[in-house]
Amino acid sequence: MLQKMPKKLIDENGIRVDGRRLDELRPVKIEVGVLENADGSAYIEQGKGKILAAVYGPKEVHPKHLALPDRALLRCRYHMAPFSVEQRKSPAPSRREMELSKVVREALEPSIFVEYYPRTSIDLFIEVLQADGGTRCAGIIVASLALADAGIPMRDLVTACAAGKVEGRLVLDLTDIEDKGGEADVPLALLPNLNAVTLLQMDGMLTIDEFEHVVNLAFDGCKRLYQLQKEALKAKYVVAKEVVEE
Amino acid sequence: MPAFYERRQLVTPGDLLAEDDYVDGENTYKEDSKIYATRIGLVDFENRKIHVVALKAFYIPCVGDMVIGKVVEVGIGGWIVNIKAPYVAVLRASDVLDRPFKPQKNDLPSIFDVGDLIIAKIVAYDRTRDPLLSVQEPGLGKITRGQIIEITPTKIPRVIGRKGSMISMLKHETGCQISIGQNGLILVNGRTIEDERLAVMAIHKIEQEAHTSGLTDRVTEMIRKEKGGVGHASKDA
Numbered sequence: 300m301l302q303k304m305p306k307k308l309i310d311e312n313g314i315r316v317d318g319r320r321l322d323e324l325r326p327v328k329i330e331v332g333v334l335e336n337a338d339g340s341a342y343i344e345q346g347k348g349k350i351l352a353a354v355y356g357p358k359e360v361h362p363k364h365l366a367l368p369d370r371a372l373l374r375c376r377y378h379m380a381p382f383s384v385e386q387r388k389s390p391a392p393s394r395r396e397m398e399l400s401k402v403v404r405e406a407l408e409p410s411i412f413v414e415y416y417p418r419t420s421i422d423l424f425i426e427v428l429q430a431d432g433g434t435r436c437a438g439i440i441v442a443s444l445a446l447a448d449a450g451i452p453m454r455d456l457v458t459a460c461a462a463g464k465v466e467g468r469l470v471l472d473l474t475d476i477e478d479k480g481g482e483a484d485v486p487l488a489l490l491p492n493l494n495a496v497t498l499l500q501m502d503g504m505l506t507i508d509e510f511e512h513v514v515n516l517a518f519d520g521c522k523r524l525y526q527l528q529k530e531a532l533k534a535k536y537v538v539a540k541e542v543v544e545e
Numbered sequence: 546m547p548a549f550y551e552r553r554q555l556v557t558p559g560d561l562l563a564e565d566d567y568v569d570g571e572n573t574y575k576e577d578s579k580i581y582a583t584r585i586g587l588v589d590f591e592n593r594k595i596h597v598v599a600l601k602a603f604y605i606p607c608v609g610d611m612v613i614g615k616v617v618e619v620g621i622g623g624w625i626v627n628i629k630a631p632y633v634a635v636l637r638a639s640d641v642l643d644r645p646f647k648p649q650k651n652d653l654p655s656i657f658d659v660g661d662l663i664i665a666k667i668v669a670y671d672r673t674r675d676p677l678l679s680v681q682e683p684g685l686g687k688i689t690r691g692q693i694i695e696i697t698p699t700k701i702p703r704v705i706g707r708k709g710s711m712i713s714m715l716k717h718e719t720g721c722q723i724s725i726g727q728n729g730l731i732l733v734n735g736r737t738i739e740d741e742r743l744a745v746m747a748i749h750k751i752e753q754e755a756h757t758s759g760l761t762d763r764v765t766e767m768i769r770k771e772k773g774g775v776g777h778a779s780k781d782a
Contacts, residue, residue, distance in 0.1 A: 321555075338603070357603070357631035368673075387564065412583065413576075417672050419631040447558050450602040450699075452572065452583035455559030492559040531595050532585055536555060536600050 308465050308480050308481045324520055329531035331431045331448050339449025341441040347431035348473060350385045352441035357419035370413040372420040375404035377438055379427040399435050406439050406488040406498035412452045434476040439488050447532055456528055459488035460520030469512050471520050479513040487517040491525045552589055563595050572595025584731040587756060604630045604698040604728035606667050616661045619653050628668030629728045638677040662688040663725055669717040673731040691734035692741050696752040698729035711761050718768045719744040743771055
């Protein structure tokens with residue numbers, strides 16, 4: 300059962316297969332604090348993608364020899380559920396998942412005050428329930444919210460968004476088929492208030508001008524997602540507040 | 546010198562709180578003379594000092610704090626205690642025994658065993674070493690009866706109240722003995738289960754409504770109403 304690739308990914312009016320304009324984000328739904336047993340958690344639905352993140356810690360490190368004397372150890376596991384893609388994926392960590400675990404960790408670490416809690420570990424779990432392109436970016440977004448929900452002090456929330464080139468046009472927030480049928484994909488993670496980039500990758504070919512344009516596109520996407528992220532985080536606590544004040 | 550938020554406004558990590566001559570307080574940090582929030586919480590000012598009252602945080606040990614913990618391991622000269630902090634705490638056998646500890650004579654599990662809950666005080670802690678506990682004061686030691694409630698450690702000050710107003714009211718109204726661990730665990734000891742239930746309910750109400758004003762009065766009212774409803778002797782009835 301293979302995915303059918305449509306003949307054209309973008310029609311003559313500049314409308315994409317899922318009905319979006321070139322610089323439009325997929326509809327996003329974010330929820331914070333969805334899990335009872337984790338210290339912090341968050342869930343995102345971005346188009347067809349569904350991702351759950353959970354955080355434990357800071358807590359003592361096991362095995363002990365991994366503990367760092369001057370800062371907390373951030374451990375991250377990006378994992379795709381066997382049912383998250385069309386053809387069943389082996390639940391064992393693949394090469395791609397190991398790489399993503401590393402880049403996600405490195406995208407988030409600068410946002411956390413790891414030096415406040417030496418000899419401890421912060422364990423982060425990102426579970427992709429359903430994948431539809433841009434899972435590393437969505438993973439970073441939920442992971443960052445889960446960290447904030449766990450009460451871990453942070454410099455800023457991390458937000459992320461991809462942009463790329465499909466059929467010669469530069470587009471924002473690629474879906475799975477656009478990614479596979481397109482020419483290039485550039486994921487970007489950002490600390491918006493500090494204007495610091497913590498992840499920038501490129502897969503495919505772009506000219507220098509195109510690259511600059513794509514990065515700016517991703518920047519705008521990040522800024523919009525950041526607002527949604529903040530709203531979702533506040534929503535959890537505002538609801539509690541309003542119930543009390545009637 | 547502007548400040549961008551009013552008192553008690555909700556902020557998220559990374560929100561720019563103030564610029565220039567403000568001082569960064571709790572749950573904030575300063576970079577290039579700009580002050581940002583580091584946790585989700587409510588903004589508060591104290592003259593030039595700006596801080597965020599966190600809505601969720603974990604307990605960080607502090608010397609002199611009373612904590613409630615669970616024994617997780619009996620070692621050769623002491624116990625390892627989980628105090629719901631990033632670090633596990635250590636309680637030395639010599640502290641409990643009050644005389645030199647002899648491994649061949651003293652049987653540690655008979656004093657505290659794995660799973661026992663204890664109230665203890667933190668006597669030493671810095672970031673390079675795990676917190677050290679002591680039970681050498683009246684009221685400290687093994688917990689033998691009562692109920693334990695867990696709340697967010699940031700809300701402990703609210704349960705105590707200004708100069709202990711809330712906690713003394715709670716003790717008085719419910720007739721329970723209440724021991725507060727700074728790590729977010731509270732022990733309630735009452736004469737009857739009903740009394741304990743009342744105190745537990747009141748503490749949960751305080752946790753949920755921690756950020757509202759006039760809370761002490763509302764909690765008092767609630768306790769009196771509940772007492773009347775259950776059929777206890779009430780002053781109002």
